[in-house]
Amino acid sequence: xxxxxxxxxxxxxxxxxxxxxxxxxxxxxxxxxxxxxxxxxxxxxxxxxxxxxxxxxxxxxxxxxxxxxxxxxxxxxxxxxxxxxxxxxxxxxxxxxxxxxxxxxxxxxxxxxxxxxxxxxxxxxxxxxxxxxxxxxxxxxxxxxxxxxxxxxxxxxxxxxxxxxxxxxxxxxxxxxxxxxxxxxxxxxxxxxxxxxxxxxxxxxxxxxx
Amino acid sequence: xxxxxxxxxxxxxxxxxxxxxxxxxxxxxxxxxxxxxxxxxxxxxxxxxxxxxxxxxxxxxxxxxxxxxxxxxxxxxxxxxxxxxxxxxxxxxxxxxxxxxxxxxxxxxxxxxxxxxxxxxxxxxxxxxxxxxxxxxxxxxxxxxxxxxxxxxxxxxxxxxxxxxxxxxxxxxxxxxxxxxxxxxxxxxxxxxxxxxxxxxxxxxxxxxxxxxxxxxxxxxxxxxxxxxxxxxxxxxxxxxxxxxxxxxxxxxxxxxxxxxxxxxxxxxxxxxxxxxxxxxxxxxxxxxxxxxxxxxxxxxxxxxxxxxxxxxxxxxxxxxxxxxx
Numbered sequence: 001x002x003x004x005x006x007x008x009x010x011x012x013x014x015x016x017x018x019x020x021x022x023x024x025x026x027x028x029x030x031x032x033x034x035x036x037x038x039x040x041x042x043x044x045x046x047x048x049x050x051x052x053x054x055x056x057x058x059x060x061x062x063x064x065x066x067x068x069x070x071x072x073x074x075x076x077x078x079x080x081x082x083x084x085x086x087x088x089x090x091x092x093x094x095x096x097x098x099x100x101x102x103x104x105x106x107x108x109x110x111x112x113x114x115x116x117x118x119x120x121x122x123x124x125x126x127x128x129x130x131x132x133x134x135x136x137x138x139x140x141x142x143x144x145x146x147x148x149x150x151x152x153x154x155x156x157x158x159x160x161x162x163x164x165x166x167x168x169x170x171x172x173x174x175x176x177x178x179x180x181x182x183x184x185x186x187x188x189x190x191x192x193x194x195x196x197x198x199x200x201x202x203x204x205x206x207x208x209x210x
Numbered sequence: 211x212x213x214x215x216x217x218x219x220x221x222x223x224x225x226x227x228x229x230x231x232x233x234x235x236x237x238x239x240x241x242x243x244x245x246x247x248x249x250x251x252x253x254x255x256x257x258x259x260x261x262x263x264x265x266x267x268x269x270x271x272x273x274x275x276x277x278x279x280x281x282x283x284x285x286x287x288x289x290x291x292x293x294x295x296x297x298x299x300x301x302x303x304x305x306x307x308x309x310x311x312x313x314x315x316x317x318x319x320x321x322x323x324x325x326x327x328x329x330x331x332x333x334x335x336x337x338x339x340x341x342x343x344x345x346x347x348x349x350x351x352x353x354x355x356x357x358x359x360x361x362x363x364x365x366x367x368x369x370x371x372x373x374x375x376x377x378x379x380x381x382x383x384x385x386x387x388x389x390x391x392x393x394x395x396x397x398x399x400x401x402x403x404x405x406x407x408x409x410x411x412x413x414x415x416x417x418x419x420x421x422x423x424x425x426x427x428x429x430x431x432x433x434x435x436x437x438x439x440x441x442x443x444x445x446x447x448x449x450x451x452x453x454x455x456x457x458x459x460x461x462x463x464x465x466x467x468x469x470x471x472x473x474x475x476x477x478x479x480x481x482x483x484x485x486x487x488x489x490x491x492x493x494x495x496x497x498x499x500x501x502x503x504x505x506x507x508x509x510x511x512x513x514x515x516x517x518x519x520x521x522x523x524x525x526x527x528x529x530x531x532x533x534x535x536x
Contacts, residue, residue: 111301114264114374115315115364116290125314129305208304208348 001175012164016183019160022078022153023146023187026085030093030142033086035135038097039123048098055091063088063149067156081150081158088149089142096138100131133203140195147188151180161187215372215404216240216263221272222428223258231270232258234428240406242371245398247419248408249451255428256408260374263406264293276372291315294365294373294403298380300357302349308334308360309345315368333363336397355386362394366401375407379414391417412455416440417463424448437469437490441525457525462491469493469523470507470516481506486515493518 005012041048061069063084070080104127112122154162161184168176218238224231233255240246250256261267262274265286274281281289302311309330316326331341337359349357358378365373379387395418398405409415415422416436424431424439424447432444440460443449452460467486481504482496493505497520507516 105299105301107297107299107301108303109301110266111295111297111361112303114266114290114295114297115367116287117314117318118287121318126303206305208306208350 001178004175005179012179012183015159015161015163016187019147019150019162019184019187022081022085022150022158022160023143023191025078026082026146026150027089027139027143029082030086030089030146031139034090034093034097034138037090038094038135039101041094041098042101052091052095055094058087059091063152064155067153071156076157078158080156081153085146085150085153089146092142092145093135093138096141097131097135100134100138101127103134104130129202130206133199133206136195136199136202140192140199143191143195144188147184147191151184213242214239215242215277216406217275218259219273219275221259221262221269221274223255223262223267224270231255231428233262233269235272236428236430237272238423238430238433240404242404243402245395245405245418245420246407246423247415247421248406248423248425249410249412249415250425251410254425256410256423256425257376259423259425260376260406260408263372263374264290264295291319291368292370292372294367294370296358296361296365296373296375296378298377300354300361302357302360302364304349307346307348308339308352311349311360312364312367314364319368329367330363333366334360336366336400337363338393339363353386354382355390358382358390362397366403371404373403373405375405377408377410380409380411387414394418412451413460413463416460424451435468436464437522440464441523458491458494461494461523462489464490466490466493466505466507466518467516470518471522473506473514473517480504481517483508483514485510490518490523494523497523 037051041051066084066087067080070083074080074083108126108130109122112126117126150158150160151162151165154160154166161180164176164180164183168174168178168180216238217240218236221233221236222231223233236259248256248260258267262269263276263281265281276289276293303314306314309327312330312333313326316329321329330345334341334344339356339359344352344356344360349360352360361378365375379390382390391414394405397403407418409418416439419436421433421435422439423433426447432439432448434442434444439448440452440457443452465486466484466488469490470486480502482502483506484493484496486507486509488507496502496505497518503519505518506514507518509515
């Protein structure tokens, strides 16, 4: 196994970086959708049941089936992989964005409005900082989920650490599977740790304890 | 001649899905610099009436004018920035320090840093919170009473002419509430703001208000001075409201200033002297003495400013007279 690592460390590194790109690319795009959608759903509560139901249905589609389903439309590679990962994470992200904004004490919003803050100031200076810890909690859970599901994306040629796992399976090579597993798990653990620290920090800030 | 600063013109408000209007065809004129308390039970429309002034609620019909201008004709943020707003739940921003809370509007108005610092310190001293101790604290490090002091300071940050206060002391313990009331009166005396103050507590309404608006079922029952509300209720409802408390007890929440009439002629031989701050219960007990039939009110420089006789404390309402004699 040590031999394999020393011989192929550049390949492994490339796959690891691919995986990072896939994960955080998908996460960034997912947030671009989830932030406005979650925020707007707090305003139009009647729509939220419908939207969350749809996102819930997407969430339970098995990932292998979802990737396969996308091939006729988006082909193989990164594109369908990112599409699927973005779609999966919407439920977690949108729900947390909604909860984040809904958890703000209405008196704070009323005081802000009453003193003449416009929409932008109210959102940027009051609502967002107070909702951020819960939103970040969603980002953390979504990130860990995407890192895991992202391995399966190798099956449709999206690259990443899943390549090591699938090769290990086909070639019956245990060390590839072990290296792949360790790297994926480490990435998930480190991501979780960093985001959790940030989340706690922001929570303290929102409560005025920092 | 006093100027009218806020005017309601046949204002009604019916909330969606409500069967009855919260406020019904209300017309009122509020004089500049006056301290108006709005008294009523929950559901009387008192809070709705208040919150239409800064357009937290929009009237269903009628017009409201602030400083002569139709409030729907100015941008809502601009309107609100010249009207301070204090609510019962306080609503301080928990992620900001006391200073940042107070400086919110001045910062949006792009005041320079030095001016903001001076203003924050001035306001903190005004509400009896030493700036050096409190400036950098967070709301969670303050007691309820201290939080509401910051709430008042924040509402006055950009020096608005009008303060709207929605049961600001409702959730504060009785002792702290009483000292906050005294301080608010002192602030009002010093700053000459127009204050509209909603309360369900008749004692608070009598103690604070130059005039009281009594509301019930969306209608103004009486808009009058505290002494007239107490002694000359306009209708059955106001009379019931006043009667529900011991009238003598209520007199103790009014000071001599609120009942005195201008001095007439020479001073009586049989008179006593009280200060403007003396409460009317004390005044009444003086008047009940055999050798006193007139009380002269003097200001803090000992200058006579008015007088009170038994006439001023007579209850004109038959119904309440009956209840008192019982």
